Amino acid sequence: MDLANILRDAARAEALPRFRRLDASMVHVKTEAIDLVTEADVATENVIKARIADWMPDALFVGEESVAADPALLTALATADLAVVVDPIDGTANYAAGLPLFATMASVVSKGETVAGIIYDPMGDDWFIAEKGAGAFLRRPDGEAVKLKVADALPLDQMVGTSSVAYMPAESRVEVLTNFAKVRMVANYRVAGHEYRAFASGHTQFVCFNKLMPWDHLAGTLISQEAGAYAARLDGHPYLPSHVSGGLLVTPDKASWDLLRREVFTF
Structure with missing residues (x-):
């Protein structure tokens, strides 16, 4: 402590x-x-x-x-x-x-x-x-x-999560915003720490980011993983402290990750 x-x-x-x-x-x-x-x-x-x-x-x-x-x-x-x-x-x-x-x-x-x-x-x-x-x-x-324990997996149309298109490629933003209609709700708190807190305590089914500065994501990703989550960069590789780009998607399990990557976060 x-x-x-x-x-x-x-x-x-x-x-x-x-x-x-x-x-x-x-x-x-x-x-x-x-x-x-x-x-x-x-x-x-x-x-x-x-x-x-x-x-x-x-x-x-x-x-x-x-x-x-x-x-x-x-x-x-x-x-x-x-x-x-x-x-x-x-x-x-x-x-x-x-x-x-x-x-x-x-x-x-x-x-x-x-x-x-x-x-x-x-x-x-x-x-x-x-x-x-x-x-x-x-x-x-x-x-x-x-x-802490992450939420159970849900069908795509029942998922609630947090994300922002602010740092996604400009040419992909309209597509991703349209894809958000496939899930139940997407919010953005403008504070990664509380988005990770909501996820790791079982209140949301995903968090997704594109810009990966280490002070924003290292703590939240580890906390989420230790609470049972599956986390990977958008290319499927593990997220490491040296990464500052490439996107990050955190979900309750690998199946949810694959589904969201295919249907929603398509950039």
Whole structure:
């Protein structure tokens, strides 16, 4: 729980006090209007980085805002013996808009493999936590732990899931949006952490993404797999920390994955 408590302490010290108190000077566009960074993102990451430097001094720190300043960190992740990957505020657009749906996430990568993942919800004050081979759990500050399990598979027309076409190839967006009519419902929360939380706790049948920055997906994918999910890139190969493109589809089982890939995510 050391890493979990680091995330909680940082979010409570830096993100929550600034929530709904940002002015225009504290919010900046990074690459486009839907890609934002706030004063709170930077401050929260700085606290996490300093705490991890004391706790795991030999680990490479790969934070979203650190990579924005030094892109070489992302390349180093693929060959690092030990790394901690952090998203200080996942769902920054929600956070900046005053919407109470954002998360603080971290994963531990050892020799190119994700071995631990945490998604902390500052508003709900609890964590989804997984260690490779040890299952996935909802953990609360009082010590209570609830084992996570993905939903049972459903027919295509009854599936509920989360996805976005924002980073899919432009020429495929209309086709994929049309294909969404084949399932019961598709939502997009603009925060990967909570989309993974909904999936890993059995409330949706799929999550799909195209852009694969490690701070957005390593923790959620491991948590989902430890809760019983099947996960693969859209070419059918395993998702690894070094991947930043190629799409990712996570479902309750391989049959659901094959069905959704064939009928819905056809790009």
